[in-house]
Amino acid sequence: MTDKGYKVxxxxxxxxEQVWKSLIKQIGxxxxxxxxxxxxxxxxxxxxxxxxxxxxxxNVLEEMANRGILFSACxxxxxxxxxxxxxxxISVARIIPSALAHLIFRQSEGWSYIxxxx
Numbered sequence: 001m002t003d004k005g006y007k008v009x010x011x012x013x014x015x016x017e018q019v020w021k022s023l024i025k026q027i028g029x030x031x032x033x034x035x036x037x038x039x040x041x042x043x044x045x046x047x048x049x050x051x052x053x054x055x056x057x058x059n060v061l062e063e064m065a066n067r068g069i070l071f072s073a074c075x076x077x078x079x080x081x082x083x084x085x086x087x088x089x090i091s092v093a094r095i096i097p098s099a100l101a102h103l104i105f106r107q108s109e110g111w112s113y114i115x116x117x118x
Contacts, residue, residue, distance in 0.1 A: 005036075006034050006036075006037045006038070006112070007037065007038040007039075007040075007106075007109075007110065007111040007112065008030065008037060008038070008039055008040075008111060008112040008113075008114060009039075009040045009041075009042055009103060009106045009107075009111045009112070009113055009114070010023060010026075010027065010039070010040070010041045010042070010114050010116050011042055011099075011103055011113065011114065011115050011116060012041055012042065012043045012044075012047035012050060012116045012117065013043070013044055013045040013046065013047040013116075013117070014045070014046055014047055014116070014117040015046035015047065015049040015050070016117060017056075019116060019117035020050050020057055022116070022117075023041070023116050023117075024057070024060060024064070026114075026116075027039055027041075027064065027069060031067065038068070038070075039068070039069045039070065040069070040070040040071075040072060040106070040111075041069065041070065041071050041072065042072045042074070042096070042099050042102055042103060042106075043071070043072065043073050043074065043077075043099065044073075044074035044076070044077045044099030044100070045074075045077055047116075048073045048074060048077050048078060048081070048083075051071055051073050051089045051090055051093040052088060052089060052090070053087070053088060053089060053090055053091075055090070058090045061090055061092065061093075062090060062091070062092055065092035070094070071090070071092055071093045071094070072093070072094050072095070072096045072099070072102065073089055073093050073094070073095050073096070073099075074095075074096060074097075074098060074099035074100075074102075075095050075096060075097050075098070076097070076098050076099070077099065078095065
């Protein structure tokens with residue numbers, strides 16, 4: 001398969017660790033087949049827990065970020081959960097105002113969309 005500037009966004013809204021493991025595996029599989037693909041993981045709801053600094057996946061996510069994977073957390077969700085500081089998140093996580101609005105923007109920019117979990 002040739003690389004044509006592919007971009008994909010994974011939408012995560014669950015704190016199910018089995019789903020998180022699957023997400024990590026799926027991203028690796030995609031990068032293996034399309035090495036130059038741009039990947040962003042957008043989290044909201046319970047999915048933001050993946051990006052918490054105390055997540056048992058924090059080291060894996062840091063390594064993935066070193067390979068170019070983007071990790072985004074919904075500010076609306078963080079506000080609802082009383083998370084007021086980015087220091088509660090892994091260092092590579094960025095905060096976006098609204099996960100759902102961001103997904104709309106990404107899709108309008110031509111990004112492929114993959115819903116993770118239920």
